Amino acid sequence: MAGADPHEPPSDPAVLPPHEYSLEGRLIADAGGRLGRLSFPTPLATDSVPYGGRPACHSCGPCNEHLCPTGARADARSPFIHAPLPPGALTVALGSKAVRIDLGNVSRADSVEWLNTVTRQRSRVRARCVVIAGNAIQSAALLLRSAQHAAPNGIGNGTDMVGSGISFKISGYVSGSTTLDRVPTQSVGGPFSTVAISDHYLDDEAPSGLGGLIYEASPTERAVRDGKIALRLHFLAADQPMRSNAVRLANSRDRLGLPKIILEYWTHPLDKRRLGYLSRLASDLLVEAGVKKFDYQDSNYQFGSGHLHGGCRSGIDPKESVTDRWGRVHDIDNLYVAAAASSLIPAASTRPSPFRRTRCGSLGG
Secondary structure, eight states, X not given: OTTOSTTOOSOOOOSSOOOOOOHHHHHHHHHHHHTTOOOEEOOOSBOSSOBTTXXXXXXXXXXXXXXXXXXXXXOSSHHHHHSOOOTTSOOOOTTEEEEEEEEEETTEEEEEEEEETTTOOEEEEXXXXXXXXXXXXXXXXXXXXXOBTXXXXXXXXXXXXXXXXXXXXXXXXXXXXXEOSSOOSSOOOOOSOOEEEOTTSBOTTSGGGBOOEEEEOOOSOOOOBTTEEEEEEEEEEEOOOOTTSEEEEEEEEOTTSSEEEEEXXXXXXXXXXXXXXXXXXXXXXXXXXXXXXXXXEEOOGGGOOSSOBOSSOBOSOTTSOSBOTTSBBTTOTTEEEOGGGSOBOOSSOSSOOOOSOOOOOOBOO
16 A cells, blocks of 8 residues: 555556555554554555455465465466477576586676576576576675686685675564453454554664664464454564675585575674664553563574575676676676675665675584
């Protein structure tokens, strides 16, 4: 719903109406309203009404990490499978993995070597243009695996920037039960999240003035028991990119014969304080909703979250970045990095950049 999120930039109206608040979402939104928070419907890639040949969500349960049984939720596969493309315009190589990019000369990528993960057979495809979109970790790993005479440390890695600046989604959960005034007659269910709060995304009281997002993250079990219902909130923020947090290749190899990947990651102390601040705000929401006893759950984001970004930093200076502002690898005319791996870092910022060399801990991956 356009304009509901106070921090949403100007945009066209949404194609579909927002989802109705779940019972849990309504309790959270009402509590937020009493605290002066501007709750709004969580933006979801799930049909709220029938659209484009797909049904509306049946509210059959939290499906954020599961295949939607009805097809109401959008995914990365359907648009390509059902799009009216000319014959031969798209080939999807199932069970394949790109393992290396070869340069035809110092400034052009010539071919990509890929591995059939079932038969272990390797093949090569020539390309006029190569776009890497293998998420933050795998995109960096592919460039590092592509070491060759013209790029002895990996493509785009002349200044040891490939893999540096990997960032996670620092987060946690707080949950508890609240007593209902009356037992609902309708079924209890709905999407994983129906209400969100971004009031504290920019917050002068937050450490550094930058907070994060709080939203409903309802558990799988939603039954009302003894007149009580469980509420759960997810609080999260993007952590600071630090050069010492990085994707590296190990000396040992995996089952496919490729170098294993090491994630070097350490949460910045300021980010830990920001997460603690968001945790207290989420707890305040539950208190207002009637929760008496809390349970905190660690999301274990430090082992790699689902919202990775960085590793192929975009910028103007090739010494401090991997790609230019368009995602093209510096000095390689036809090689691009897409998606969250190539995160654009502004040349000037109102906040000091933590992108500097620091000591860090190492988590094997």
